[in-house]
Amino acid sequence: MFESLAYASNGASQGGNPLAGLIPLILIFGVFYFLLIRPQQKRQKEHMKLLESLKAGDEVITTGGIYGRIDRVIDQNTFDVEIAKNVIVRMTKNAVAGKITQQTSNNQ
Template identity: 50%
Template sequence: MESIGQFIPLILIFAIMWFLLIRPQQKKMKEHKAMVDAVRKGDQVITQGGMIGKITKVKDADEVEIEIASGVKVRQVKSTIAQVLSKTEPADS
């Protein structure tokens, strides 16, 4: 019975760490994945490297083409998109 009592503080510390650190980080990662999956042609984005540009093409499952200046296009991995500045309206079907 005493051995269980010794583990209670350890269990409480783990529970506190879960609710203060791990759970919010998982939620943030899930939101970022949803944002990245929803990008489409015409969206203006900021990459993790600090480049601001407009998506000109969504290639494969994990790659986009971003125009950072007139006629200058770069290929980026979708997961490096840090923020979507402006969304385009969905195309009418």
């Protein structure tokens, strides 16, 4: 009985298109690409554009949740942020989570 099952399964796997087993993997990769990878790359590009456009006077929020205003740009990766009156901290551009717009700051 076991020999006939093994023979039947072996014979079934020999026929057919060998690429048929790859089609589900390709479909799964396509779904992951369009639902996860591509949107993440788009958000990353937008964030990089935001970081490149930062200048003195812009209000920002850091990844730690601290609101502040860029006081002075030191170099292309570092600037001083005023988080309170006469309280200035130096941070990298990578620490900025987003730019605060006038509309956002009015809602708070």
